[in-house]
Amino acid sequence: MANLKTTYMGIALENPIIAGASELTGHLESIQKIEESGAGALVIKSLFEEQVQLERFKLEEEAERYAERHAEMTSLYPKMEHAGPKEHLMWVKKAKEAVKIPVFASLNCVNHDTWLEYAKMLQDTGVDGLELNFYANPYEMDVTGASIEDGQVAVAEKIVNALSIPVSVKLSVFYANPLNVISRFDNAGVKGFVLFNRMFQPDIDVDQEKHITPLNLSHAIDNRLPLRFAGLLFGKLKGDICSNTGIFSGKDVIKMLLAGSTCVQIVSALYTNKIASIQSMLQEIEEWMGDKKYTKLEDFRGKMSKEHSKNPWTYQRAQYVKLLFEAEDIIKTAPLT
Numbered sequence: 186m187a188n189l190k191t192t193y194m195g196i197a198l199e200n201p202i203i204a205g206a207s208e209l210t211g212h213l214e215s216i217q218k219i220e221e222s223g224a225g226a227l228v229i230k231s232l233f234e235e236q237v238q239l240e241r242f243k244l245e246e247e248a249e250r251y252a253e254r255h256a257e258m259t260s261l262y263p264k265m266e267h268a269g270p271k272e273h274l275m276w277v278k279k280a281k282e283a284v285k286i287p288v289f290a291s292l293n294c295v296n297h298d299t300w301l302e303y304a305k306m307l308q309d310t311g312v313d314g315l316e317l318n319f320y321a322n323p324y325e326m327d328v329t330g331a332s333i334e335d336g337q338v339a340v341a342e343k344i345v346n347a348l349s350i351p352v353s354v355k356l357s358v359f360y361a362n363p364l365n366v367i368s369r370f371d372n373a374g375v376k377g378f379v380l381f382n383r384m385f386q387p388d389i390d391v392d393q394e395k396h397i398t399p400l401n402l403s404h405a406i407d408n409r410l411p412l413r414f415a416g417l418l419f420g421k422l423k424g425d426i427c428s429n430t431g432i433f434s435g436k437d438v439i440k441m442l443l444a445g446s447t448c449v450q451i452v453s454a455l456y457t458n459k460i461a462s463i464q465s466m467l468q469e470i471e472e473w474m475g476d477k478k479y480t481k482l483e484d485f486r487g488k489m490s491k492e493h494s495k496n497p498w499t500y501q502r503a504q505y506v507k508l509l510f511e512a513e514d515i516i517k518t519a520p521l522t
Contacts, residue, residue: 353377407431419445435469
């Protein structure tokens with residue numbers, strides 16, 4: 186039988202499939218199903234600073250709603266205080282205790298001080314590692330890309346130096362040069378790189394003329410981007426590469442490993458094909474490895490990376506030029522309908 190074990194950020198995993206942060210990792214029942222289905226690890230639903238701020242604001246608004254009409258109530262009932270992230274922290278600790286597979290916390294903040302404060306709190310829950318969600322939705326013209334990158338790297342370095350558990354970063358692709366930014370995080374001591382975060386994109390219902398928030402699931406073709414960057418980064422980092430987005434089958438996982446990933450994260454696959462699909466993905470990997478006579482993942486990991494590629498066109502812009510020369514062959518083989 187093929188050995189699917191791998192190591193991510195120094196943590197041993199039974200296999201390279203990690204259930205990424207989502208609503209499915211926000212409930213004990215689904216978390217336990219994820220473990221039963223064979224996932225190598227899971228990432229708990231993210232702690233968002235903005236959500237904590239919004240809940241605190243709503244509580245204060247509710248408490249003050251009738252303050253002027255019933256002034257005596259303020260003396261009868263002391264002002265309530267929102268618990269902040271405590272509820273989430275209790276949940277993370279409970280989830281960690283409920284399963285035996287490695288559990289990673291996920292954090293998304295907006296203020297520099299809060300990043301470190303919440304990171305320390307999450308470490309105290311007993312999680313195996315911490316994933317930092319770094320992305321920026323620019324809405325001000327005078328903010329430079331360099332200042333955003335500098336700020337994110339500074340936050341990551343501060344957290345890495347303050348924690349004893351390994352830290353990973355989940356990144357968007359919207360950097361001028363993701364390779365350079367990832368290299369900077371690597372030098373700052375980050376141990377894992379999740380490629381890439383699916384950005385929330387608002388939509389508009391034209392009939393009701395209002396903004397809507399659709400569930401943005403990925404599609405199989407979306408895995409081309411993390412595949413490319415995994416191939417470019419293999420052999421260049423001290424940290425591990427974890428591919429994310431558009432991974433639905435065992436073959437998709439194999440592609441990422443061939444490119445150079447240590448592991449993958451899946452979310453959309455769990456919604457589309459159900460949690461139990463993890464079992465079939467693992468079986469597909471084992472069968473492929475058996476056919477290829479591979480006994481462990483390291484036998485082929487990075488085999489198709491840029492570092493080991495025999496084709497100089499594969500990971501370069503020049504591939505577009507190559508396609509121009511092969512245009513006639515592509516037309517001949519393309520379906521007519």
